[in-house]
Amino acid sequence: MPQNVLLAEDDRAIRHALERALTLEGYEVTAVADGVEALAQAHRRQPDVLVLDVMMPGIDGLQVCRVLRAEGDRTPILMLTALVETADRIAGLDAGADDYVVKPFDVEEVFARLRALLRRTGNAGDLTGKSSSEASGPVAPGGAGGASAGGAASAAPESGLVSAAGVRMDVQARRAWRGSRELELTRTEFDLLELLVRNAGIVLDHATIYDRIWGYDFGPGSKNLAVYVGYLRRKLDEPGAPALIHTVRGVGYALRED
Numbered sequence: 189m190p191q192n193v194l195l196a197e198d199d200r201a202i203r204h205a206l207e208r209a210l211t212l213e214g215y216e217v218t219a220v221a222d223g224v225e226a227l228a229q230a231h232r233r234q235p236d237v238l239v240l241d242v243m244m245p246g247i248d249g250l251q252v253c254r255v256l257r258a259e260g261d262r263t264p265i266l267m268l269t270a271l272v273e274t275a276d277r278i279a280g281l282d283a284g285a286d287d288y289v290v291k292p293f294d295v296e297e298v299f300a301r302l303r304a305l306l307r308r309t310g311n312a313g314d315l316t317g318k319s320s321s322e323a324s325g326p327v328a329p330g331g332a333g334g335a336s337a338g339g340a341a342s343a344a345p346e347s348g349l350v351s352a353a354g355v356r357m358d359v360q361a362r363r364a365w366r367g368s369r370e371l372e373l374t375r376t377e378f379d380l381l382e383l384l385v386r387n388a389g390i391v392l393d394h395a396t397i398y399d400r401i402w403g404y405d406f407g408p409g410s411k412n413l414a415v416y417v418g419y420l421r422r423k424l425d426e427p428g429a430p431a432l433i434h435t436v437r438g439v440g441y442a443l444r445e446d
Contacts, residue, residue, distance in 0.1 A: 223247030304403030
């Protein structure tokens with residue numbers, strides 16, 4: 189079955205060109221011109237992925253994203269934006285978007301990012317290649333976390349529960365806690381935190397993280413990963429408590445409790 193893309197873009201020329209390109213690529217495309225119609229279509233039939241222009245009259249792409257996320261809709265969202273400042277990108281990520289493409293864009297880049305988002309849908313992987321049943325140290329639901337002295341993550345066999353450094357995650361329910369406090373995470377934030385927890389104490393380089401979370405590397409000049417790590421830190425860190433996500437300059441990031 190072809191995957192359905194809901195495209196919302198108020199510029200007619202861009203909308204028609206992108207709709208045609210996506211159709212030729214094998215997608216089933218529903219194209220609309222504004223945020224109101226995008227929400228109506230999303231409620232009528234849930235798409236496999238949304239492509240939303242940020243700047244639309246009335247309800248813009250950011251508002252559409254916020255409404256869907258507030259409703260609990262976790263469909264992957266790719267934002268199209270002419271805004272290139274970091275603050276503008278952060279606004280999109282804060283609204284719950286999973287990725288963005290800056291205008292003017294190459295349609296092949298849109299295809300690549302859509303493929304990466306669709307590969308990730310409901311499929312968060314383990315870098316080490318071990319299943320939950322192969323990891324040691326069961327974690328009781330509601331427990332305080334079971335990281336070993338060496339910082340390695342522990343998992344309850346076949347339960348979808350993983351923990352490390354005081355962070356607990358229920359992968360199947362897509363819920364996460366630091367201590368007793370539940371974290372409100374977007375899809376990408378959850379996937380990034382899960383990758384770090386499963387590999388606690390290991391420094392993950394930028395290329396590995398990009399490959400596991402986005403499916404491709406944004407390039408050496410990209411700030412995309414740094415933006416997500418910063419936002420995840422703001423949700424994860426607590427006053428007076430040790431920071432959990434550590435930057436290893438020139439290499440990548442590691443989750444550990446010093």
